[in-house]
Each structure stands twice: as structure tokens, then as C-alpha cells.
Amino acid sequence: MDAQIALLLSQDGITNGAIYALLALALVMVFAVTRIIFIPQGEFVSYGALTMAMFQTGLVPSTIWLLVILGIVVVLLDSLALIKTKQNQKLFKLLGINLAYPLVLAGLLYLLPVKDMGMLLQTLFTLAILVPMGPMLYRLAFQPVASASVLTLLIISVAVHVMMVGLGLIFFGAEGLRTEAFSDARFEWGMLSVNGQTLWVIASFFSLITALYLFFERTIYGKALRATALNRVGARLMGIPPALSGKLTFFLAALIGALSGILIAPITTIYYDTGFIIGLKGFVAAIIGGLVSYPLAAGGAILVGLIEAFSSFWASEYKEIIVFTLIIPVLLWRSLRSHSMEDEE
Amino acid sequence: MKPLLSSRMVLGVFIVLIAATPLVMSPFYITLLNYIGLAALVALGLVLLTGIGNLTSFGQAAFVGVGAYSTAFVTTSSSFAWLGNSPWAGFIIGLLITSAVALILGAITLKLSGHFLPLGTIAWGISLYYLFGTAEALGGHTGMTGIPPILVLGWVLDQGYEIYYLIWAFLLAAIINTKNLLDSREGRAIRALKGGRIMAEAMGVNTLYSRMAIFLFAALHASTSGWLYAHMQRFVNPTPFNIHNGIEYLFMAVIGGASSVWGAIVGSSLITILKQWLQDLLPKLFGQNGNFEVILFGLIMIIVLQRAQNGLWPLLAKLLPVQHELKTINPHAEPLAQRTLPTHGEVILEAKNVTRKFGGLIANNNMNLTVHAGEILALIGPNGAGKSTLFNQLSGVDTPSSGEVLFLGKPIGGLQSRTVAAMGMSRTFQHVKLLPTMTVLENVAIGAHQRGHKGVFSAAWRLERAEEERLLAEAARQIERVGLKELMHVEAGSLALGQQRILEIARALCSDPCLLLLDEPAAGLRHLEKQALADLLRRLKAQGMAILLVEHDMDFVMGLVDYVVVMEFGQKIAEGLPEAVQQNQAVLEAYLGGVE
Amino acid sequence: MSATPLLQVKDLSVSYGKIEALTKANLSVNQGQIVTVIGPNGAGKTTLLSAIMGLLPSQGEVTFDGTIEKVPEVERMVSRSLSLVPEKRELFSDMSVSDNLVLGAFQRYRNGQRDYKDTLEEIYSLFPRLKERQHQLAGTLSGGERQMLAVGRALMGKPKLLMLDEPSLGLAPLIVREIFRIITELKKRGVSILLIEQNARAALQVADYAYVLETGQVVMEGVAHELSDSPQIIETYLGLGGKHQAILTT
Known part of the structure; x- marks a missing residue:
């Protein structure tokens, strides 16, 4: 291996690492606020990539119908209580978000020529379909058992994951797809050659991190989420409903997941079940941070990206094995550091 | 009333069914x-x-x-x-x-x-x-x-x-x-x-x-x-x-009912049959090949976990009136080996200048106390005085920031709580910790864990029945000792709070201790229950047990204990014989509030 | 009692599994009153507050501010201006003092009242100490400051009724005095208070009316200053036995 190849591999590693870092941050956030280990994070990645790809092939993505169906189920479950107690304002809000919005969006997608509207609008439409699914998913799968043990929540999380993979196969078929690059530009600095897509990924990474930082530090809703993560009873006493925190967190997680998918789709061919593997790499990173530390998780993600890039050069067949076996030394390290018996539930 | 079946009969029917199936x-x-x-x-x-x-x-x-x-x-x-x-x-x-x-x-x-x-x-x-x-x-x-x-x-x-x-x-x-x-x-x-x-x-x-x-x-x-x-x-x-497939196995266990061995069979039958059926049906429905059945399995899983966390088996079990077999106790089982109790008056537990800080907060400041064999010592003080923190140091759950705790002359700082238990110290909990679905007998028998030695394999193949008999006999003996004999085969969760606290004492006794640590044993008890508890402690003391109890309730302590240590704001404010402490002005202030 | 009470609790019962922690408790708090509930450890005092707040499932009826709640729910109770300062304070220890306070106004902010900055200044005027430490993390405060922060945070929600669970717990006498000064000050400002205290003498001194809770049941009630002289009270709650009454009254 010469320096040029090393640079190229590092660049690959960092690009993928940045995406794993976003996913890792989302996983840590979801776990801190809701205690849910969010396995379906990866499905939002593949849904994001493949919804975008369907736009580019001129099709209306079937994911919109999942949004419509989820919305209808939410309305069916929640409207009765609101009608009974005559909370009209809340009822209108419920119907607006879960019924009107998906239908209007579906109408727009059939009427507008999304294929020719440019990548930015396609990205926005992709997010418009997928991000609201986050809170709906929370409402349907997790809210009824929000106070259950971490283990139960994890099992539900896995159940949601297998459902989403199965549905993904119906929506997108078994073929893998790759989207157009956001930029075909290439920049040469001496030995270093950087392509435009890498810069897009890095720039998106930093803007998203900054936006999240501002949200958590400056807004009262952001503070409410942090408060929930720190002290659940305290948060409830402030009138911060666990359901609100949960939905808000899932909104952010879905946003991060779908956006990661859109960013990675021009680099890697994405199949309906690729997201799981990508999400799990985010997990390995999140575990490096013990599922609690954001900076350690982000650093771990870059490490995972680099190890993956270099092992694909040396032992490409064993790439995945190497990455997932990495979890063993990580857990060992965490285990040696832990002294007290962990809390029981 | 439906006739009750014994679990042996159920197993027998199951075996016959298995044997006969290939014939038909x-x-x-x-x-x-x-x-x-x-x-x-x-x-x-x-x-x-x-x-x-x-x-x-x-x-x-x-x-x-x-x-x-x-x-x-x-x-x-x-x-x-x-x-x-x-x-x-x-x-x-x-x-x-x-x-x-x-x-x-x-x-x-x-x-x-x-x-x-x-x-x-x-x-x-x-x-x-x-x-x-x-x-x-x-x-x-x-x-x-x-x-x-x-x-x-x-x-x-x-x-x-x-x-x-x-x-x-x-x-x-x-x-x-x-x-x-x-x-x-x-x-x-x-x-x-x-x-x-x-x-x-x-x-x-x-x-x-x-x-x-x-x-x-x-x-x-x-x-x-x-x-x-x-x-x-x-x-x-x-x-x-x-x-x-790994996930599917878990689905089988959870949907079938993960709390019972029969749940595994129900779950694997259900999922395997459904899978067989759906794998024919769904690909035709969607026009392509793939594992579509997992969508349905995932959905069933979510609904089961939301609606019936224990899966399907408990629902089926209700239809099958299996009789719950009571455990038999062999009163003639050879008693377990007992440690020799220290002689009356010997120093059992000693706290030396124990200080515990949490950040800037000093929870215990320079605390000293000594417990002797055959003596009851009460550690009292108002809420928030630092009693629980000291209790944790004494029981080896927490390690002092400075100073040390000696049990039978040996420092216990940093030891695992099971090691401390093996040395002969046993405890109860302020918030009762028992296994509500297990019987009183089984709960108490956990206390004797370290007095048995047979492992999991002997248990699986029933090679430990002699030892098990001795353990259960010991548990029964301790239950009798504290006066819960009638409730031996009842689920522990169905007892009243007072009985649950007594159960905890029986469990602690089952480990054959020379020191009992009791954390607020009288809290939440009714008058008669308190009397029963006090009588029990008196009897144990007479049998040579050393007892340290942390209490809030002064009335309970007076007339029961030999020596009192009073804490406030993490410090010892008084100590001595109960009558003397009762008259102490600082103690009265601490208990009644000093605001004019 | 003449006017409709602000809070009325009817036959409230709570059980943990098969153990009943609270049995058919009845009590009421009038507008502008300080009512105290005293009783020995494990009597069910904290359970009572938690049930009123909706933190625990309960049977019975809680009427607050004219509306009957069969099953109180925390968020709804908070938005209807009921605040609880729990025994454990439940602060957000890794957040600053000011962030803790701002979150106290979360429910009002969510309902469209965006004046939390003004409320914040009012709280700072009541607790100048908190203003000095506004950028510090809540976890670094001393015990007394934590209690002030917990009370201040609850007041950010502009409660009609403030429920305090053992506010003097574990605090040094000087600080306890300060806490009770604040309680009296709040009463002057028109806040109604339901106070749970182990410090009986202090509680009975500031309160208008008192209930005595024992093993989950209200065993006695009455005007606070009358109760504070009752020998029975001293025995029941203080657990000192009647013979010490002489010492107490001297």
C-alpha cells in the first residue's frame, strides 16, 4: 500500500464514518430519552436511499402508502378518546397530522413531476414522507409500553425492524439501487483527490451536528428532551409528557436516518436490507460510547469507518466480520471498566 | 369444580402423544x-x-x-x-x-x-x-x-x-x-x-x-x-x-410465553406452522419471493408484548387445571453445618471514624460504633440523617471515603456483598426485596444459598436431592422460628407488609449469620405487627445473635435494645442506654424540630 | 369549611401489589391555606402526594380547582397548575440552574404562555442565591440550594397549589429556618400549600390545618395550633411515648 491508497482509504473511511457517527448520535439520543435501543434506525437509512432512488427513476415511492396507513391507524387508535372527551382542538390536530398531511402529500407526489425537480426538492420530499413516520412508529409500537423494561423495548424494537425489512422488500424489490451524486466535482490538492460527494457528506454532517447542538442547548423543547434523559420523574413533574419526548426523539432519529440514507446512496448500492448492516455499524460506535457518550460515539464511528475501509483493502471478504467482531474488544474494554453491579430494573 | 390434574399426568399424556404421533x-x-x-x-x-x-x-x-x-x-x-x-x-x-x-x-x-x-x-x-x-x-x-x-x-x-x-x-x-x-x-x-x-x-x-x-x-x-x-x-x-432466524427463535419464546417451558413448545409450533402456511401464500400475494411472513410475526410480537407480556401459554394454562404440588419437607433431614456463634459480649462489628462524602456533601462524618455478640444496637435519627448511608458502609455495599468497618476483626471495605454474607453477616432491606411469585419457603431458602454446593448439572439431573432436602428443612426451620409456619407454601407477594418483613428476617437467618442488620424493620407496620417483631428480636438476642437495627421510630426501639446511637446531619449526636438517650435535649430537638 | 376547597381528596386508596399503602384517605385544602400532613415513616405520606399528582395509580376521587379527576394524570395536573416538589427533589443535575428553572415553565410555554423570562426574574427575587448561581450545574449545589431550586422550579409553573414533600429533609437547622421563612412568604403571596413534614413542630406552626397519617389512614385532623398542643399527637406521630410530653412542654 502506498500513501496515495492510504489517503484514498482514509477518505472513504471518514466519509462512511461521518454517516455512522450521525446514526450513532441518534441511537445514543433515542436510548437516553426513551431507553429504547433503536434497531430500526437502519431501516430509515435504506428507506431514505431507496425512496430517493424511486423518485429518480420517475416512480412514486410506495413508502408514501406506508405513511398513509400508519396515519390512519394512529387516528383510529387516538380519535375515539378525543371525541369522547370533546377535545376538538386536539382532534383537529390529530386528523391534520395523521390523515390530511399524508393524503395531501400523496396527491402532490402523483401530480408533480418530482423526477425532474432536482435533488434538493427530491431530498425534501423524501424527508417529508419518511420523517413523520418516526413519531407515528413511536405512538404505535412503543408508547403503550413506554415504561416497560429495556429488554422488552429492545425486543419490540427488533420486531419493528423485521417488519420494516419485510415491507422494504415489498416496496423496493430485491434489486439494489444507487442514486445520482449530489456533485460530480473533483478537487485535487497534491496527492489528495477529494470528490464532491465526500464534501457533501462532511458538510451535511457538520451542519446537522450544529443544528442539533443549537436545538438541545437553546430551545425549551430541546432542553425538555435533555431533562427527560437526565431524570424521568423530574421531567414528568414539569409537565413534559413521555409521549411528547418519545415522538420528538423519534422525529429526530427518523430525520437523521433518512438523511444518512440520502447521503450514502450515491456512494454505495443500497438494497432493502442494507440499512440494518449500516445501522449496526452505528451501533458498534454507539457501544464504544457505552450508549451514553456522544463524543465517544462519534469518535468510535470514525474508527469503525476507517477499520472498514482498510479491511476492505486487505481482506475484503472478511470486511463485515472484522467490523462486527470489533464489538468484542469494545465490550471487553467496557466490561473491565465497570466495577459496580449494574442497576436492576 | 374441574378435576385437578397432576403435572406428572400432563407429562405422561404428552409423552404418549409424542410416541403415538408417527403411527397416525x-x-x-x-x-x-x-x-x-x-x-x-x-x-x-x-x-x-x-x-x-x-x-x-x-x-x-x-x-x-x-x-x-x-x-x-x-x-x-x-x-x-x-x-x-x-x-x-x-x-x-x-x-x-x-x-x-x-x-x-x-x-x-x-x-x-x-x-x-x-x-x-x-x-x-x-x-x-x-x-x-x-x-x-x-x-x-x-x-x-x-x-x-x-x-x-x-x-x-x-x-x-x-x-x-x-x-x-x-x-x-x-x-x-x-x-x-x-x-x-x-x-x-x-x-x-x-x-x-x-x-x-x-x-x-x-x-x-x-x-x-x-x-x-x-x-x-x-x-x-x-x-x-x-x-x-x-x-x-x-x-x-x-x-x-435468531430473531425468529426469540419470537417463538416470547409469543409462546417466555415464563414457562411449555411456552417454548406453543411458540415454536405456532410460528413454524404459520411460517409454513404463509410461505406458500404471501409470495403469491405480492408477486415476488421473500420472507414476507416476518412482517406478520413482527406485528404479532408487538401486539403480544403490548397486550399479554407473558405470551400465550398462561392463557392456555388456564384451560388446563394442573394442580400445584406442595413441597414436602423432611423434618428428619440431616441439619446443615452451623457456625459457632461468638461468645456473648465479643466485638462483632466495629465502625472506626467512618466518613462518607458524595461530591461536596458529607453524608457520614467520623462515625464510630461497636456491636457486641448477644446485643441489640439501634441506630436512630430523623429522616435524612445519614443512617442509610452508614448502613450501606456497615453492610459492605458502599466503601467509606475514610475510616474503616471491621467485621469479626476483618475490614470489609470493597468486598462483594456475597463475600460479606459468607463471613456471617446477613441483612434485610428497607424496601422489602422478595420474589413475589415464589413461595415463602423458596424465598427463605435463597438465604441458605451458600450452605449448599451442588451445581447446575447436578440440579438438572436431580443428583442433589439429599442436599436440597437439607436446605428446605433448614428454610422450614427458620420459617417456624419466626412464626410464619402456616404461610410456608403461600406466594410471598400475597403476605401483608409486616409478614414480608418477618420473611426477610427468616431469609437472613437461613444464612446462619452471627450478625443481623435490619434496615427500618418497623416502618409501615401496624401496632400488633411491631410487637410481634420486637418479640422475635428479643428471642433472637437471647439465642446469642448480635443485631444492629436502623430505625426512625423511637418508640419501637425503647425497651427493646441495649444501646442506642443517635445520628443527625451525618454525625453522632448522642449515644448510650435507651433511657439516657431519651432524656437527651439534642435528641429531642432533632426529633421534634428546633424551629421556634 | 365555607368556600369550595381548592383540593379535595375523597376515599383515595393506593396499593403496591397486595399491600395497601393508603386506605380511603380524605382531605381538603382551601384557597390560600397551608395544610400539613404529618405522620411516622412509612405512614403513606409520600404515597398520598404521588397519588394526588398522578404519579401512582390510585382509586378514589381527587377534585382540584373544581374539576373531578378519577385518575389524575401528571401532565394534566401540571397544566392545571398543581406542582409537586418531591422528597428527592428530582433536579436535572447536569443542567444549569437557569435551565432547571426554565423547564419549570415548560407546561405553560407549551400552552402558549411565553412569559417565562418575567417569572424567572420573580423567582430570582425570591431566591437571590439562585440568581448568583444561575450558570452553575444543579448537581454542584449544596443541599439547601438544591431545595430552593426545587421550590423555585415548581413556582415557575405559577401553581395554584404547591405540594411540598419533606422540604426540610436532611437540611441543617439554619437552612430549615430559611425554608420555612419562604413557605410563610409564599402564603403571603397567595400560594396555597400542602406540606408534608417530619419536623412536626415547625410544620404545625406555619400550617392552618393538619392531618395525621398512620399506616395509610388519616387518624386525626384539626386546626394546626390546636393539634400541636395535643398530647395524643406527640405520642402518635413523634413516637416518643406520653411520658415525654412533660419534657416537651417545658
Whole structure:
């Protein structure tokens, strides 16, 4: 291996690492606020990539119908209580978000020529379909058992994951797809050659991190989420409903997941079940941070990206094995550091 | 009223049904039953792990894979010709490899919170699947063929109905072993893992060992299932061992009912039959091939966990009126060895200048106290005075920032609570910690954990009945000693609070201690219950026990104890004989409030 | 009692599994009153507050501010201006003092009242100490400051009724005095208070009306200053036995 190849591999590693870092941050956030280990994070990645790809092939993505169906189920479950107690304002809000919005969006997608509207609008439409699914998913799968043990929540999380993979196969078929690059530009600095897509990924990474930082530090809703993560009873006493925190967190997680998918789709061919593997790499990173530390998780993600890039050069067949076996030394390290018996539930 | 069946009868009917099935069913159904049996073997391990031990694994399919590939390699590779390429050698080697992997995975995850094991098993499940697919020696994605059938006593099991008997014999043995294990000393420790780890550790249980034992147990069952599978199919490829099959096994256990061994059979039957049916139906519906049935399984799973967390078995069990068998106690069982109690007046526990700081907060400041054999010492003080913090130092749960605690002359700082328990100190909890669905007898028997030594294997094969008899007799003796004899076979959760506190004392006594630490034993008790408790403590004292109790209620303490230490703001403000302390102005201030 | 009470609790029962922690408790708090509930450890005092707040499932009826709640729910109770300062304070220890306070106004902010900055200044004027430490993390405060922060945070929600669970717990006498000064000050400002205290003498001194809780049941009630002289009270709650009454009254 010469320096040029090393640079190229590092660049690959960092690009993928940045995406794993976003996913890792989302996983840590979801776990801190809701205690849910969010396995379906990866499905939002593949849904994001493949919804975008369907736009580019001129099709209306079937994911919109999942949004419509989820919305209808939410309305069916929640409207009765609101009608009974005559909370009209809340009822209108419920119907607006879960019924009107998906239908209007579906109408727009059939009427507008999304294929020719440019990548930015396609990205926005992709997010418009997928991000609201986050809170709906929370409402349907997790809210009824929000106070259950971490283990139960994890099992539900896995159940949601297998459902989403199965549905993904119906929506997108078994073929893998790759989207157009956001930029075909290439920049040469001496030995270093950087392509435009890498810069897009890095720039998106930093803007998203900054936006999240501002949200958590400056807004009262952001503070409410942090408060929930720190002290659940305290948060409830402030009138911060666990359901609100949960939905808000899932909104952010879905946003991060779908956006990661859109960013990675021009680099890697994405199949309906690729997201799981990508999400799990985010997990390995999140575990490096013990599922609690954001900076350690982000650093771990870059490490995972680099190890993956270099092992694909040396032992490409064993790439995945190497990455997932990495979890063993990580857990060992965490285990040696832990002294007290962990809390029981 | 419906007639009650004994659980032996149920098992008997089950065995007859299994034996008779091949005589009446067509080969198609026999094959289906073979798959159900193989899956149930895996799900059974998950019942123990998830429903009872509060752990879980998504990587069981990978252990099935280890079992299958081990035997495939051993029976087909020329490098194992020296073992005669025997399936039984393959079985043993599979179990050995599985144990090694499970021990490594367990060692690095089980010390951490419960959710790290499942995450570790996901990663390991995926890695292993890729390894099966890439390793050339294992045939890559095409897999390995030419696996011979199993030979049992000269009988070649190469027909579906033949291996059927072997599969179900293994499953039956696994069910019986599991039930035996749960009904033993180690089994009580395992059942305490869900919601009682702190208590179990304080009673001398090594919960890390118990967690490791059930993980290993589950892995070995999965490996066995893989071995049977390989010799039934006569070829192996990586597909059945991927992570999604691992998830499906967990679904079987949870949907069937992870709290009972029968749940594993219900769940694996349901999922296997549904899968068979849906795999024909759904691809036609969607016009393409794929595992669409998982969508439905995922949905059932979510609904089960939201609506009926214990799965389907408890609902079915209601239809089957099985009689609950009471445990028999053999009063003539040889009593367990007892430690010699220290002589009256000997120093048992000594706190020397104990200071505990939390950040800038000083919770205990320079506390000193001494407990003697045959004496009751009360540590009293208003709420928030730092009594609980001191209690934690004294019981070895927490280590002082400076100063030390000596128990029988030895410092206990930094020791595990089970080590302290072994030294002869036993305790109760301020917020009662017992296992509500276990009987009073079983709860109390946990206290005697360290007085027995037989392990999980002897328990599974019932080789420890003599010791078990002695342990139960001891538990019964302690229950009688505290006056709960009538309630011995009642579920502990149905007792009144006062009785639950007494139960905790019986449990502590079961460990044969020379010092009892009682944390607010009278809190929340009614007047008569308090009197009963005081009488019991007096009797124990007369028998030579040293007792330290932390109390808030002065009335309870007076007239009962020999010596009182009063705390406020983390410091000792008074000590002495009860009558003297009662008159102390500082104590009255502390109790009544000093605001004018 | 003449006017409709602000809070009325009727036959409230709570059980943990098969153990009943609170049995058919009845009590009421009038507008502008300080009502105290005293009783020994484990009597069910904290359970009572938690049930009123909706933190625990309960049977019975809680009428607050004219509306009957069969099953109180925390968020709804908070938005209807009921605040609880729990025994454990439940602060957000890794957040700053000011962030803790701002979150106290979360429910009002969510309902469209965006004046939390003004409320914040009012709280700072009541607790100048908190203003000095506004950028410090809540976890670094001393015990007394933590209690002030917990009370201040609850007041950010502009409660009609403030429920305090053992506000003097574990605090040094000087600080306890300060806490009770604040309680009296709040009463002057028109806040109604339901106070749970182990410091009986202090509680009975500031309160208008008192209830005595024992093993989950209200065993006695009455005007606070009358109760504080009752020998029975001293025995029941203080657990000192009647013979010490002489010492107490001297």
C-alpha cells in the first residue's frame, strides 16, 4: 500500500464514518430519552436511499402508502378518546397530522413531476414522507409500553425492524439501487483527490451536528428532551409528557436516518436490507460510547469507518466480520471498566 | 369444580402423544413436527434466558449453526477420519466450541447492563453468518453435503419418523432438565435474576455465575438443535443460521410465553406452522419471493408484548387445571453445618471514624460504633440523617471515603456483598426485596444459598436431592422460628407488609449469620405487627445473635435494645442506654424540630 | 369549611401489589391555606402526594380547582397548575440552574404562555442565591440550594397549589429556618400549600390545618395550633411515648 491508497482509504473511511457517527448520535439520543435501543434506525437509512432512488427513476415511492396507513391507524387508535372527551382542538390536530398531511402529500407526489425537480426538492420530499413516520412508529409500537423494561423495548424494537425489512422488500424489490451524486466535482490538492460527494457528506454532517447542538442547548423543547434523559420523574413533574419526548426523539432519529440514507446512496448500492448492516455499524460506535457518550460515539464511528475501509483493502471478504467482531474488544474494554453491579430494573 | 390434574399426568399424556404421533400422521406432518421440535429446543433455552433470567440473545441461530457446521465438518472431513467421522463426535465437538464461544461472549457482556448481551449476540450472529458464507473449508454459500445419518445402537436414523423420535427425546429431556434445574438451589438463584439481583447477591448468590449458567445452557441447547438438524437434512448451508432466524427463535419464546417451558413448545409450533402456511401464500400475494411472513410475526410480537407480556401459554394454562404440588419437607433431614456463634459480649462489628462524602456533601462524618455478640444496637435519627448511608458502609455495599468497618476483626471495605454474607453477616432491606411469585419457603431458602454446593448439572439431573432436602428443612426451620409456619407454601407477594418483613428476617437467618442488620424493620407496620417483631428480636438476642437495627421510630426501639446511637446531619449526636438517650435535649430537638 | 376547597381528596386508596399503602384517605385544602400532613415513616405520606399528582395509580376521587379527576394524570395536573416538589427533589443535575428553572415553565410555554423570562426574574427575587448561581450545574449545589431550586422550579409553573414533600429533609437547622421563612412568604403571596413534614413542630406552626397519617389512614385532623398542643399527637406521630410530653412542654 502506498500513501496515495492510504489517503484514498482514509477518505472513504471518514466519509462512511461521518454517516455512522450521525446514526450513532441518534441511537445514543433515542436510548437516553426513551431507553429504547433503536434497531430500526437502519431501516430509515435504506428507506431514505431507496425512496430517493424511486423518485429518480420517475416512480412514486410506495413508502408514501406506508405513511398513509400508519396515519390512519394512529387516528383510529387516538380519535375515539378525543371525541369522547370533546377535545376538538386536539382532534383537529390529530386528523391534520395523521390523515390530511399524508393524503395531501400523496396527491402532490402523483401530480408533480418530482423526477425532474432536482435533488434538493427530491431530498425534501423524501424527508417529508419518511420523517413523520418516526413519531407515528413511536405512538404505535412503543408508547403503550413506554415504561416497560429495556429488554422488552429492545425486543419490540427488533420486531419493528423485521417488519420494516419485510415491507422494504415489498416496496423496493430485491434489486439494489444507487442514486445520482449530489456533485460530480473533483478537487485535487497534491496527492489528495477529494470528490464532491465526500464534501457533501462532511458538510451535511457538520451542519446537522450544529443544528442539533443549537436545538438541545437553546430551545425549551430541546432542553425538555435533555431533562427527560437526565431524570424521568423530574421531567414528568414539569409537565413534559413521555409521549411528547418519545415522538420528538423519534422525529429526530427518523430525520437523521433518512438523511444518512440520502447521503450514502450515491456512494454505495443500497438494497432493502442494507440499512440494518449500516445501522449496526452505528451501533458498534454507539457501544464504544457505552450508549451514553456522544463524543465517544462519534469518535468510535470514525474508527469503525476507517477499520472498514482498510479491511476492505486487505481482506475484503472478511470486511463485515472484522467490523462486527470489533464489538468484542469494545465490550471487553467496557466490561473491565465497570466495577459496580449494574442497576436492576 | 374441574378435576385437578397432576403435572406428572400432563407429562405422561404428552409423552404418549409424542410416541403415538408417527403411527397416525403422514410424513408431511412428521417433517413439520421435526422442525417444531428443533425450534422448541432453541426456544426452550430462550425461555430460561429471557423469561426467567431477564437476559436475551438474538444470536441463538448462530449457535445452531455452530452445532450443525461442527458435525458437518467432523463427519465429512478426512481430517476427522481418526474419530471415524462419527456424528456423536461431531455432537461433542459442537458442544465444546459452543461453550467456548458462549463463555467468551458471556464473560465480556454479562458484567454490563442486561442489554449488552443481546447487542453482542446480534454482532456475533452476523459475523458468524458471514464466516459460514466465506470460509471455503465450510463450502461457502453453497454449504456442505454428504452428512451421514445418526446411528443409535445400530439403528440408522435416515427416515423422518426415525429422527423424529431422537429429536423429541432430546426435547423431552431438555424440558425435564429445565424444570428440575428451576426447582433447585441454583434454580432459585436463577429465578432471582429478574428483579432480585441485589437481594440475591446479599444472600450470597453469585448472580454473574447464574447469568453465565443460563446463557451457556441456552447456547448448548441451540447447538444440540443444530446437530440434529444437520443429520436430519444431511446437508448444511449458511441461510438457516442468519440473524433473522435468531430473531425468529426469540419470537417463538416470547409469543409462546417466555415464563414457562411449555411456552417454548406453543411458540415454536405456532410460528413454524404459520411460517409454513404463509410461505406458500404471501409470495403469491405480492408477486415476488421473500420472507414476507416476518412482517406478520413482527406485528404479532408487538401486539403480544403490548397486550399479554407473558405470551400465550398462561392463557392456555388456564384451560388446563394442573394442580400445584406442595413441597414436602423432611423434618428428619440431616441439619446443615452451623457456625459457632461468638461468645456473648465479643466485638462483632466495629465502625472506626467512618466518613462518607458524595461530591461536596458529607453524608457520614467520623462515625464510630461497636456491636457486641448477644446485643441489640439501634441506630436512630430523623429522616435524612445519614443512617442509610452508614448502613450501606456497615453492610459492605458502599466503601467509606475514610475510616474503616471491621467485621469479626476483618475490614470489609470493597468486598462483594456475597463475600460479606459468607463471613456471617446477613441483612434485610428497607424496601422489602422478595420474589413475589415464589413461595415463602423458596424465598427463605435463597438465604441458605451458600450452605449448599451442588451445581447446575447436578440440579438438572436431580443428583442433589439429599442436599436440597437439607436446605428446605433448614428454610422450614427458620420459617417456624419466626412464626410464619402456616404461610410456608403461600406466594410471598400475597403476605401483608409486616409478614414480608418477618420473611426477610427468616431469609437472613437461613444464612446462619452471627450478625443481623435490619434496615427500618418497623416502618409501615401496624401496632400488633411491631410487637410481634420486637418479640422475635428479643428471642433472637437471647439465642446469642448480635443485631444492629436502623430505625426512625423511637418508640419501637425503647425497651427493646441495649444501646442506642443517635445520628443527625451525618454525625453522632448522642449515644448510650435507651433511657439516657431519651432524656437527651439534642435528641429531642432533632426529633421534634428546633424551629421556634 | 365555607368556600369550595381548592383540593379535595375523597376515599383515595393506593396499593403496591397486595399491600395497601393508603386506605380511603380524605382531605381538603382551601384557597390560600397551608395544610400539613404529618405522620411516622412509612405512614403513606409520600404515597398520598404521588397519588394526588398522578404519579401512582390510585382509586378514589381527587377534585382540584373544581374539576373531578378519577385518575389524575401528571401532565394534566401540571397544566392545571398543581406542582409537586418531591422528597428527592428530582433536579436535572447536569443542567444549569437557569435551565432547571426554565423547564419549570415548560407546561405553560407549551400552552402558549411565553412569559417565562418575567417569572424567572420573580423567582430570582425570591431566591437571590439562585440568581448568583444561575450558570452553575444543579448537581454542584449544596443541599439547601438544591431545595430552593426545587421550590423555585415548581413556582415557575405559577401553581395554584404547591405540594411540598419533606422540604426540610436532611437540611441543617439554619437552612430549615430559611425554608420555612419562604413557605410563610409564599402564603403571603397567595400560594396555597400542602406540606408534608417530619419536623412536626415547625410544620404545625406555619400550617392552618393538619392531618395525621398512620399506616395509610388519616387518624386525626384539626386546626394546626390546636393539634400541636395535643398530647395524643406527640405520642402518635413523634413516637416518643406520653411520658415525654412533660419534657416537651417545658
